[in-house]
Amino acid sequence: MPDNYATHKTPAVRTWIVAHPRFHLRFTPTGSSWPNLVERWFAELTNTQIRRGVHKSVQTLEKDIRDWIATWNTGPRPYAWAKTADEILERLAGYEQDS
Template identity: 50%
Template sequence: MPYNDFFVLSIDEKTQIQALDRTQPNLQLRPGQIERQTHDYKRHGTTSLYAALNVLTGQVIGRVTKRHRAKEFIEFLRQIERNTPKDQDLHIILDNSSTHKTPEMKTWLKEHPRFQLHFTPTSASWLNTVESWFGQLERRALYRGVFSSVGDLEKALRNYIKVHNKELAKPFCWTKTAESIMTSVAKAKNSAINVKLSN
């Protein structure tokens, strides 16, 4: 888990995850027939998930919360503090959410100097590797899930984190170079400028 004297954790939150229950049970696979489910569903409420992805190991520290405020974010940082070696600095990569920059957060960070925050640029949260993990969570645990209550959904989220850490965790490796990413960003920027000029 450690890089010598520090950890790098990629943090974000997935808010308003809906506990959805299909109005009819899924129709299972059979020869010549794909699995089917109804298009309509019942809503049973929502929950939010904070996740910290250890960039070196791919393991995740997660916290399920009812609300999404600075108070919950600070509680999540306290959980991270309890679950990491005390003698190592924590470099946290996160987006520019307002909950990350409140006066309470600034005060807490002054009292906990081992936490060093690194913000992704505005509109570039995709650079945060935990976003890739949220995509896996969506595909593997939520997309086809049926949850008859918020409690069922929260149990499924915690179970997924547990299974991920035990069976699936691995380091995230970028396959593109920084140069190719910056070239793509420049092309997108130039395209946007050309569209504005043509209007």
């Protein structure tokens, strides 16, 4: 998953960051597992609501998205991790040995 790292280094962004010292950029490593779950949630929103809907205005689209989120929140389903932390760490150790 690209994090648009290059966009964070533009002169406009650097100027804004300098002017707002309480904000700090943090970069998520490519391939981190939790962003994949966030992407999965947005994919579900896109596939079940946005692509299947007819949105004649931005306001209609926004209302449909908010309605979908409200419905989702009445019975959210957690995403299940496919591997344990130990399995993930074991696999990472294998990559480090190959380097």
